[in-house]
Amino acid sequence: MMATTGSNGDDSALMRKESGEGENKKGKEEEENKTKTKTKKTKEEEEEEDREMERNCEALGSIGALFGDPLPCHGDAHTPFLYKYQPGEGERTVKFRLSLPASDVDLMAHYVWEASIKMADLVLSKEIEVKGKRVLELGAGCGLPSLAATTCGAKSILCTDYPDEAILATLKGNVEKNLDEDAAQVLKVQGHAWGTPLGEEKKFDVIMLADCLWLEDQQRGLLKSIRDNLANDGVAYLTFMEHNDHVREFFPLAKEFSLDYEELASMPWGGRELEDFDLEDEEADGLVYFGKMNKVQGHQP
Numbered sequence: 001m002m003a004t005t006g007s008n009g010d011d012s013a014l015m016r017k018e019s020g021e022g023e024n025k026k027g028k029e030e031e032e033n034k035t036k037t038k039t040k041k042t043k044e045e046e047e048e049e050d051r052e053m054e055r056n057c058e059a060l061g062s063i064g065a066l067f068g069d070p071l072p073c074h075g076d077a078h079t080p081f082l083y084k085y086q087p088g089e090g091e092r093t094v095k096f097r098l099s100l101p102a103s104d105v106d107l108m109a110h111y112v113w114e115a116s117i118k119m120a121d122l123v124l125s126k127e128i129e130v131k132g133k134r135v136l137e138l139g140a141g142c143g144l145p146s147l148a149a150t151t152c153g154a155k156s157i158l159c160t161d162y163p164d165e166a167i168l169a170t171l172k173g174n175v176e177k178n179l180d181e182d183a184a185q186v187l188k189v190q191g192h193a194w195g196t197p198l199g200e201e202k203k204f205d206v207i208m209l210a211d212c213l214w215l216e217d218q219q220r221g222l223l224k225s226i227r228d229n230l231a232n233d234g235v236a237y238l239t240f241m242e243h244n245d246h247v248r249e250f251f252p253l254a255k256e257f258s259l260d261y262e263e264l265a266s267m268p269w270g271g272r273e274l275e276d277f278d279l280e281d282e283e284a285d286g287l288v289y290f291g292k293m294n295k296v297q298g299h300q301p
């Protein structure tokens, strides 16, 4: 897999959405118009913006630098993130420019987390195969893995996050900003609170979830969403970090929902090698873990 780099930088395309009661219709229309105007940027303007973001990235040390930006999350409501993936020598670099929501709901959707960056890498490197598949993303945040799946021939992608206005508006904005009309047809954004009905009759071949395990009181709801929406022969892919002690409680709990878990890999991030992490101290939670879940066949919960 080729290394991914990213950058934080000032982005005039950012949806500067103020959430809260004071928001009125006029404000919303202005936001929509701003987004529409920004999607009409020329290729040259976009390339110049990318270069500007890359320059900022170098100034900051970028996530590729070991000590420049030691946090496993990037961007914020005023600082978008540029994701880049180089598939192979001579091949076109895949780039997504990601805005983050200013959301009232404190669910950590307002960063791009390393788990999401790794998930997108795994999709683009075909370690997660989405070609011809019906794909569902849960807790998508800014939607990076879903955007990646559009470039790899997924049949359809339902990209979901908590039904919060700011989160969903930003997700839709990221789709508009990054995909042409054809690619955007494949990807639908929808609000979905874990554990509630999704409203889709057909089940999904692939479910993706990045960095969604850390909320202890949401784990049962999340497992219900996986179980109810995964096809019997489908696979749910997870990337996650050990942000707290509850993260790994998810897997024994999964058995109650007839889901098996297999861990496939652990990965360093931010340009680090595994030996850069001192596994004896808190830095161990810096690793990103990758695993998959399958339905236990023939077992009814």
Ligand SMILES: C[S@@+](CC[C@H](N)C(=O)[O-])C[C@H]1O[C@@H](n2cnc3c(N)ncnc32)[C@H](O)[C@@H]1O
Pocket: 107, 108, 109, 110, 111, 112, 113, 114, 115, 116, 117, 138, 139, 140, 141, 142, 161, 162, 163, 167, 192, 193, 194, 209, 210, 211, 212, 215, 218, 221
């Ligand atoms: C740590 S963020 C991860 C976001 C993104 N996947 C990433 O890795 O950058 C957790 C995500 O789960 C979503 N989330 C948390 N609780 C949720 C719930 N009960 N229902 C739906 N989404 C939820 C949040 O809105 C947020 O986008």
